[in-house]
Amino acid sequence: MISGLYLITDDNRDGYILTKVKKALTGGARIIQYRAKDIDVNERRAIATQLQTLCREHQALLIINDFPELARDIDADGVHLGQDDMSVVQARQIIGRNKLIGISTHSVDEALKAEAQGADYIAFGSVFPTSTKKDITLVGLKSLSMVRKAVLIPLVAIGGMTPERASSAIDAGADAIAVISGVMADDDPGRAAREFALLFNRHLPLPKGKVMTIAGSDSGGGAGIQADIKTITLLGSYATSVLTALTAQNTLGVKEVYSIHTNFVEQQLDAVLDDIGTDTIKTGMLNWGGSVWRIAQIIEERALLAVVDPVMVAKGGASLLDDVALDSLISRLLPQAYLLTPNLPEVAAITGINPRNSEEMIEAGRNLQMLGARNVLIKGGHLEQGDATDVLLLDEEEHLITAPRIDSPNTHGTGCSLAAAIATFLAQGYPLKQAVERAKRFISIAIEHAVPIGHGHGPINHFHAAMQLLHEKAPMD
Missing domain, CATH: 3.20.20.70 (Aldolase class I)
Incomplete structure (x- = not known):
């Protein structure tokens, strides 16, 4: 009791x-x-x-x-x-x-x-x-x-x-x-x-915790809703989803985007939350300003932990976020983010700062916290030299999370999958720093063992990474 x-x-x-x-x-x-x-x-x-x-x-x-x-x-x-x-x-x-x-x-x-x-x-x-x-x-x-x-x-x-x-x-x-x-x-x-x-x-028994992903569909299966559901399920939680857009894409790029109207996004949200509920939320591609506002409102009303991946550009270079949606993301969703997970180009788009090293990443992260994000994880994959170092600003604390850089063209879906993995580990009872470190390990394994699929930027290997990670001793086991 x-x-x-x-x-x-x-x-x-x-x-x-x-x-x-x-x-x-x-x-x-x-x-x-x-x-x-x-x-x-x-x-x-x-x-x-x-x-x-x-x-x-x-x-x-x-x-x-x-x-x-x-x-x-x-x-x-x-x-x-x-x-x-x-x-x-x-x-x-x-x-x-x-x-x-x-x-x-x-x-x-x-x-x-x-x-x-x-x-x-x-x-x-x-x-x-x-x-x-x-x-x-x-x-x-x-x-x-x-x-x-x-x-x-x-x-x-x-x-x-x-x-x-x-x-x-x-x-x-x-x-x-x-x-x-x-x-x-x-x-x-x-x-x-x-x-x-x-x-x-x-x-809790498996599936341990519930995670809702709010993102676009990737017909190639490497990113978006498909990557999120793979990640959440393989890591041992229950996945629900809200589609914000349909894309026609493959490893070579995005061919077409079909946006889903805000009303239907709301209906999906209400249908899941009123019945199944969720422990955490992961957001990805949000290309309607109205949808961004409604999602932010629900996160605030229900006091949910949201991992916000501010998806702006696809791996092939196609823009996935219009100006109105970007403004809504910064003004409305970012202040509701429990953890914001931008890459370096996204940091530059939001703050105007183009970080070239970890010190400048920390400076940019503090700016993002001033805009309202509770915690910030800036991904350093776009830095040209050294290991793959991310910066985690956990309230007032600063942490560098480093992994060896893996030279591979098969990195499609890394950002989506990282954010989904963090949301999953939070839902399973890990505190934030442990959740981020474990998710980083998951992504590193998934890139290292990626199997070439398609003729462009292939997907990471969710299955191999999950199986290997689940056999490694977790911090709270």
Whole structure:
């Protein structure tokens, strides 16, 4: 019952607690712990009542911090207690037998004691350093693993959580991850919540996670929707698709493009999302401005993680994006991009910067973040010398991801397939940096083992790359 993203509210100083929690629930928060000690009793009760309504609408649990009487009065799902609060027995007498009681713990002994007293779950931390509380007890991942082995009740890891750290905590045995500022202080609480929530998909059976690709059809099968579905399926997730255009093309180039009207693009989106849903979205060729706006709106409303590949020109040189669609992509879709994956010509088209090395790629990437992209991966395949080095700007962090450059004419579909692979690994529970590194490995193998098909730029070898990658040890295995 206690599993997934466990969101603890902040002190509501900015007055937006309900708005933030609603967005976080849309993004996938499964438990909300309402923490509010230093406010008026009537205001506390009013906010708790509204939070209960939101949680019920999203089929999430509401836990009240420290006040079992309030939990009882509004029919919350439970109460959470600290080490210095009343006993589990006393709290049980107040809230009833069928409600949840959680206890904060900082050692194996405290965890065992809480379980013996009848707690339904324990929070354990602080696992990592955090600025949320002063005078914390830092316990670390090793102690978290020890507690997991010692107790049978659900275990919530708390303290200093980022998606990368949360991934490690889940691997150490946490059933849930407690987050405060990582969501509540984020400019986009819904998308921040989705980052954490997707980490728990690693426990799903195959196909693991759902990925929607929104792109054009490549009749030659090497790029576009066809490459995306191959990538998503072979790597072990469930693929859905929304067609934005039909192309008549082969390895020699694009012969003709038939654009699909915005209304039908919307119908495809609604049909899939209202029934099947999706964990992540990958966008490729979007050649109607109206379609770009509607896609961006859906990403925002549903707090989805979107990997945006700003496809502008086909491998053979044909333009795939008109000026209106480009303007819409920059002004509307780019700010909704969880990860933007441009190549160097696309960077130049969007920013006016033509990077010649990794330092200039970083500069251009910061410009793209200023335009609204949350994270940016600039692909360095067009650099003329050295290894194939990509630049990943992960919020404020900078990472160079390098692989040997492979001299091959068979690179059709690399951009589409890379973005689809990243979206797939995100849907499977990998944090972003690991998802990008694993996707980069996939593409390198696919290029290295490409089999010549056609008379021009042949496709990469999705099948061989997926089979080899799935037999290599993954970071979270």
